[in-house]
Amino acid sequence: MITFKQMEALYWVVKLGGFSQAAHKLHTTQSAVSKRVQELEALVDTALFDRSLRVARPTDKGREMYVAAERLLREREELMQRFLDPEVQERRIRIGVTEVTAMTWLPRFVDEINKCFPKVIIDPEVDSGAMLRDKLLADEIDLMIAADSFRDARFNVTPIGKLRLDWMCRPGLVTHGAKPLRIQALQERRILTQGPQSGTGILFHDWFQAHGLKSAEFVVSNSLVALIGLTLSGFGVSYLPIAAVRPMVEAGLLEVLNVRPALPEAPYAAVARHDHKDALITSVIRLAQQNCDFTRLFQTTLADSH
Amino acid sequence: MITFKQMEALYWVVKLGGFSQAAHKLHTTQSAVSKRVQELEALVDTALFDRSLRVARPTDKGREMYVAAERLLREREELMQRFLDPEVQERRIRIGVTEVTAMTWLPRFVDEINKCFPKVIIDPEVDSGAMLRDKLLADEIDLMIAADSFRDARFNVTPIGKLRLDWMCRPGLVTHGAKPLRIQALQERRILTQGPQSGTGILFHDWFQAHGLKSAEFVVSNSLVALIGLTLSGFGVSYLPIAAVRPMVEAGLLEVLNVRPALPEAPYAAVARHDHKDALITSVIRLAQQNCDFTRLFQTTLADSH
């Protein structure tokens, strides 16, 4: 029997004019698309594409099937939408976020969700990456937004953007001229970092090791707010998301250090359980990915985001 | 994403008022149907059935989904039909049949196919079950109708009816009164049988062994016509399809013996390659199964079938 997958394949091959393009669109390989179309051709015992040319030109029958597929796919989509109807959908989604997210991106994200699904209630939960991971597994949250350090088959990881971090300290704590500081210059300083509970913490721990940075004076905190506070007080040097502290930078309370090599950006992702089958969650993830321009927001200030 | 399988499950559960019934209809298990419906419910995050009762009562949402599913399934069916349009479809189907089939059922079957698919040409090929099997594997025929002796995963076997066989001989060859003959009484006679190339031959060979019939005088032929000829000539006793020889019985050329235990009926089946994906072949098999009442026809005469 004809399946939606086969129709999708045919639809996108015709629409995009190529098997490779369709494969890309469908997040799969040319090979798979080719086979789905061939299945369809076997089922109706009709050539749907003219293979004599290099490009995929649909036959008349192929075109006919295309319009039919378009219709059926659209109707399925409408059916889905009807059941996920924003006006009707009354649900709670429990979203776990890290502190940075909570301080910067979350309000905009929640706004966006509310625009698309007015009846959906968001329960945000702030915690470290590691704790959120456990809560996700324990089914205490439906979705989490955190630094991507997940190589676990139990999760569905959707990248949504990158978080920029900069070295910061109390103005004047580290003296440097016009030239960038070498990263080794920080080694003598007390460095305030996030612990291994944080995805960012792990990420930068590894990065430091790779760059031979071995300060004896790492001070670990599990709270971004605490780190910011300590940095403000001149207790040491830390790498902070510019997004979260720009007001303080602009008010002259924090100084951004020009250090080389620059810190990498932290890849942020929306993570759900791999076995989730909920279309609303899927929609929300798409929203995070497409409509909320995470990367840009992560470089704006707390104040801006309101 | 919603699949047709899920929709089919929901559709038939609602229509037939039970998971078990739907499972039967869909040739699968309650378990599978249950899971397909649950998948659907997870996808739309909506209860589609009221589980508090013992019987499956759809919720309002379930009913809504039901009508949508009905529509989508109907549209898919129409799409299939459009591509298999009898007026348009010009094809050849190579059908292998055994002699009995050729002598009795085939003309009616071909008629039926022609009625439904006027542009489809049937190429009938008559051979023994074993040879047909090989030809099917060699892709020299698309479909075969023969006694079901296939326990091979490479084949798709669809039962279509049963062939009745009776002990026969030249009138007067075997004397017996009103009482049925015991089967052992035949042991002294020359028995004409089909060889192991024939599904029926194998079937009855096994049956004979199970009933302790061990005549030294088995005469094996690979041709039903030859068997009939030999029987007519009084050469021995044989078991023949009444369907193929009724005119001769009625003309007094053959005598049907009342033997106990009675011969079993031979299960006939339409056999196609397991990997066939052709909707036309599938339709033709359905035709054989549903519209041609094979069992009844196999008890009518050659003359009747024209």
Next chain:
DNA sequence: CATTCTTACGTACTGCGTAAGAATG
């Protein structure tokens, strides 16, 4: 000769069936 689709093959995973469990009337 590069690009585009097909084919072949090994693997991973989804979905199935069996059988036991829970709930209902």
Next chain:
DNA sequence: CATTCTTACGCAGTACGTAAGAATG
């Protein structure tokens, strides 16, 4: 207590991805 649906688990068949092959312009 029988019937009906759900859950758990092991297996099998499907469908996928990789990589090589064929064909075209």
